[in-house]
Amino acid sequence: MSNVVITYSVGTLLFFTGFFSKKWFGKFDWLYTILGFLIIVVGVLKNNGGG
DSSP states (O other): HHHHHHHHHHHHHHHHHHHHHHHSSOOOOOHHHHHHHHHHHHHHHHHHOOO
């Protein structure tokens, strides 16, 4: 259960870092946004799969 929480936290952190990088740095950081999104998706799939 704690692994799921960690996965969501890391994924969300990366996603918002990329998302708000446009506001902070003037450019949209696709790498962090996509990476964070994928981590969340993988976490959801693993959680639903009973893993």
